[in-house]
Amino acid sequence: MNAIDAAELRRRxxxxxxxxxxxxxxxxxxxxxxxxxxxxxxxFPAGLGGLDxxxxxQSVVDAxxxxxxxxxNDPRRIGIGLGMxxxxxxxxxxDEQKRRFLRPLWVxxxxxxxxxxxxGAGSDLAALGTRAVREGGSGxxxxxxxxxVNGQKVWTSSAHLARWAILIAxxxxxxxxxxxxxxxxxxxTAPGVDVRPLRQITGEAEFNEVFLTDxxxxxAHRLGAxxxxxKVARTxxxxxxxxxxxxxxxxxxxxxxxxxxTWRERPELRTHQLHQRLLALWVEAExxxxxxxxxxxxxxxxxxxxxxSGLKLSFARLNQEISGLEVELLGDEGLLYDDWxxxxxxxxxxxxxxxxxxxxxxxxxxxxxxxxxVLLNIVAERxxxxxAEPRDDKDVAWKDLAR
Amino acid sequence: MSxxxxxxxxxxxxxxxxxxxxxxxxxxGRGDIPAALDRAESGAPYDTALWTSLAAGIGAAGLxxxxxxxxxxxxxxxxxxxxxxxxxxxxPAPYLTSSVxxxxxxxxxxxxxxxxxxxxxxxxxxxxTVAVLAVPLSTGPDAPLxxxxxxxxxxxVADAAIADVLLVIGHDGxxxxxxxxxxxxxxxxxxxxxxxxxxxxxxxAAALTAGTRLxxxxxxxxxxRSGLLTGAGLLASEQLGLAxxxxxxxxxxxxxxxxxxxxxxxxxxxKHRMAQLWLEVVSARAAARNAADALATDSSGVPLAVAxxxxxxxxxxxxxxxxxxQLHGGIxxxxxxxxxxxxxxxxxxxxALGSTGSHRERLAVLxxxxxxxxxxx
Numbered sequence: 060m061n062a063i064d065a066a067e068l069r070r071r072x073x074x075x076x077x078x079x080x081x082x083x084x085x086x087x088x089x090x091x092x093x094x095x096x097x098x099x100x101x102x103f104p105a106g107l108g109g110l111d112x113x114x115x116x117q118s119v120v121d122a123x124x125x126x127x128x129x130x131x132n133d134p135r136r137i138g139i140g141l142g143m144x145x146x147x148x149x150x151x152x153x154d155e156q157k158r159r160f161l162r163p164l165w166v167x168x169x170x171x172x173x174x175x176x177x178x179g180a181g182s183d184l185a186a187l188g189t190r191a192v193r194e195g196g197s198g199x200x201x202x203x204x205x206x207x208v209n210g211q212k213v214w215t216s217s218a219h220l221a222r223w224a225i226l227i228a229x230x231x232x233x234x235x236x237x238x239x240x241x242x243x244x245x246x247x248t249a250p251g252v253d254v255r256p257l258r259q260i261t262g263e264a265e266f267n268e269v270f271l272t273d274x275x276x277x278x279a280h281r282l283g284a285x286x287x288x289x290k291v292a293r294t295x296x297x298x299x300x301x302x303x304x305x306x307x308x309x310x311x312x313x314x315x316x317x318x319x320x321t322w323r324e325r326p327e328l329r330t331h332q333l334h335q336r337l338l339a340l341w342v343e344a345e346x347x348x349x350x351x352x353x354x355x356x357x358x359x360x361x362x363x364x365x366x367x368s369g370l371k372l373s374f375a376r377l378n379q380e381i382s383g384l385e386v387e388l389l390g391d392e393g394l395l396y397d398d399w400x401x402x403x404x405x406x407x408x409x410x411x412x413x414x415x416x417x418x419x420x421x422x423x424x425x426x427x428x429x430x431x432x433v434l435l436n437i438v439a440e441r442x443x444x445x446x447a448e449p450r451d452d453k454d455v456a457w458k459d460l461a462r
Numbered sequence: 463m464s465x466x467x468x469x470x471x472x473x474x475x476x477x478x479x480x481x482x483x484x485x486x487x488x489x490x491g492r493g494d495i496p497a498a499l500d501r502a503e504s505g506a507p508y509d510t511a512l513w514t515s516l517a518a519g520i521g522a523a524g525l526x527x528x529x530x531x532x533x534x535x536x537x538x539x540x541x542x543x544x545x546x547x548x549x550x551x552x553x554p555a556p557y558l559t560s561s562v563x564x565x566x567x568x569x570x571x572x573x574x575x576x577x578x579x580x581x582x583x584x585x586x587x588x589x590x591t592v593a594v595l596a597v598p599l600s601t602g603p604d605a606p607l608x609x610x611x612x613x614x615x616x617x618x619v620a621d622a623a624i625a626d627v628l629l630v631i632g633h634d635g636x637x638x639x640x641x642x643x644x645x646x647x648x649x650x651x652x653x654x655x656x657x658x659x660x661x662x663x664x665x666x667a668a669a670l671t672a673g674t675r676l677x678x679x680x681x682x683x684x685x686x687r688s689g690l691l692t693g694a695g696l697l698a699s700e701q702l703g704l705a706x707x708x709x710x711x712x713x714x715x716x717x718x719x720x721x722x723x724x725x726x727x728x729x730x731x732x733k734h735r736m737a738q739l740w741l742e743v744v745s746a747r748a749a750a751r752n753a754a755d756a757l758a759t760d761s762s763g764v765p766l767a768v769a770x771x772x773x774x775x776x777x778x779x780x781x782x783x784x785x786x787x788q789l790h791g792g793i794x795x796x797x798x799x800x801x802x803x804x805x806x807x808x809x810x811x812x813x814a815l816g817s818t819g820s821h822r823e824r825l826a827v828l829x830x831x832x833x834x835x836x837x838x839x
Contacts, residue, residue: 319831323831329835334831334833346748346749349745350747353472353747356473369744369745435733436730438737443736443737443740445725445732446727449728
């Protein structure tokens with residue numbers, strides 16, 4: 060058994076850098092070479108961007124590459140692909156799917172989006188009503204035939220840029236809602252996919268509505284077994300929450316940064332009441348940052364804790380309270396807004412715009428990726444082991460549920 | 463496994479886990495609540511046999527004392543783990559006062575030459591002697607020190623009732639004075655926290671002079687402030703352990719207690735409160751570990767790490783204890799149920815070694831976020 064250790068990874072990283080010096084290599088070419096060397100995500104299998112090495116050793120590669128000025132893929136731009144589609148394809152995809160999709164995803168050649176939420180299925184995602192019906196095929200139940208998808212999805216970031224989507228659709232309405240769902244990879248350029256901007260509270264359209272009308276998906280683009288879509292989707296959702304709470308921050312690195320700077324530079328705005336609130340929030344922001352650091356250290360030694368879902372809750376509340384305080388601190392300026400022009404930003408930059416934008420955008424933090432109320436239930440039931448909410452939808456066919 | 467940069471180590475080491483297991487097993491076997499309540503009401507709250515086992519048997523008292531002086535030569539990280547366990551069990555023990563604050567103060571007094579300081583430290587490390595710093599328990603690391611005039615009453619000195627030695631701040635330095643010496647009075651007060659007894663202490667001029675001078679005035683002030691800063695930083699771990707117990711016990715109770723034909727813990731209004739508390743407890747752990755690690759590595763970030771931990775963990779402990787009482791319903795208000803001991807400890811610990819507000823004021827200076835009308839630091 061030749062286990063790959065830190066020294067071996069360091070050697071391979073240096074070989075990569077020697078063969079493709081970052082200064083003389085196109086960033087995209089470097090990223091492709093890095094993937095092919097198995098240094099993209101070292102815990103992935105060999106040939107799929109990894110080397111079957113322990114996940115904790117990725118930091119060895121990252122440190123070497125960062126020190127050499129090597130280009131990185133932009134994890135914010137391709138976050139859904141990297142953070143959600145990739146682990147799901149790795150966990151449930153066929154060999155052919157893994158070979159087809161992972162490399163362009165990691166390099167950033169192909170942007171991904173997520174077709175999960177629907178107007179009638181948000182927090183209660185498993186209630187979704189988008190239908191996929193099998194057509195043709197050679198088997199008795201149409202096995203092997205294409206799927207025809209009809210329905211409407213919502214809150215889809217990057218849909219207007221995406222080449223591919225992960226999609227869940229209902230394939231058997233006669234089963235209870237968690238069971239008749241199947242997971243697909245949807246070609247966003249296929250006929251019948253209609254992407255429309257969804258203008259939101261900030262004035263811009265960061266998200267989209269996606270209308271699916273007779274969209275044809277080959278059975279080869281199904282991920283996991285027919286009817287197993289909920290199980291597959293849970294892998295995606297778990298990774299979504301980790302990636303939402305997971306960014307590493309320096310001190311004052313989040314929302315507390317701009318308001319602290321304003322406080323230091325504008326003594327005329329200070330009041331005692333705001334001072335008390337600012338200090339209390341500064342402490343909470345610093346403690347949330349340390350909690351994230353502790354979670355990363357736990358992951359690095361292979362002892363992940365359940366703190367991830369907690370961090371998302373903490374940051375959602377803090378972002379809202381801090382940005383609300385910032386608008387108040389600005390007084391007359393807080394009455395103004397920088398720009399209501401309808402835009403379609405490629406990246407969501409939570410802190411780059413002004414206080415009013417931060418205040419409004421942060422309202423989404425407690426809704427997107429699971430509402431705070433639902434996450435508190437999950438913490439209570441899965442982490443603390445408290446009894447589950449009583450429910451009457453578990454054994455009822457989806458078609459018979461109230462809508 | 464080292465982290466990429468100079469980030470603090472916020473995890474527990476294997477040694478720390480072993481130490482925790484040893485302390486917890488000792489306290490589980492011998493630190494039972496009804497006995498503690500009986501002792502508290504009898505006016506002699508300490509279980510001296512338990513203290514001997516903890517201090518000398520496990521060697522917890524000497525964790526911060528270097529090996530040449532008879533201690534374990536361990537660090538604040540290990541002492542913090544002991545305090546987490548003492549907080550979990552609201553154990554009446556002079557650990558924070560003697561093994562942390564007094565010990566750290568003495569370490570700042572110059573321990574060379576096998577002199578009086580070194581001898582006293584060795585005695586503390588072995589658990590033979592208990593020493594406490596004669597300042598009110600509320601004294602924060604930057605607060606004015608008490609009136610040092612001989613004969614002045616110093617109120618709310620924690621654990622003085624069990625101390626063999628008082629560390630007394632005189633005009634010209636720090637003195638070690640035996641509590642049994644003539645001219646020393648230790649008068650018990652009735653404390654809010656039954657598990658951390660308080661006394662009014664007076665030391666007259668003759669008793670002070672008859673004591674042993676440990677350091678000159680300048681050294682003494684720095685040593686005392688460093689002892690208080692260390693105490694404040696590690697108190698966060700005691701508050702963490704306390705909050706953890708309150709949450710666990712509340713979850714256990716609400717899973718078992720039925721009303722309206724359901725466990726009360728299945729009601730969303732209660733679940734959300736306990737989930738919120740869990741969030742606060744995991745956050746308090748990061749803050750307390752950060753303070754312990756900063757102290758252990760003697761990093762330049764100690765004052766900030768301590769102020770953050772104290773501004774946060776004190777509130778969390780009180781919140782956890784208050785929720786524990788409320789979510790237990792009527793039983794949480796009874797003398798027999800231990801919830802009140804946790805509430806009393808949490809509320810008095812929130813005031814101990816500087817209030818939440820005073821630690822926030824220190825942060826305002828440390829982070830250059832001054833109050834209105836004050837220039838930016």
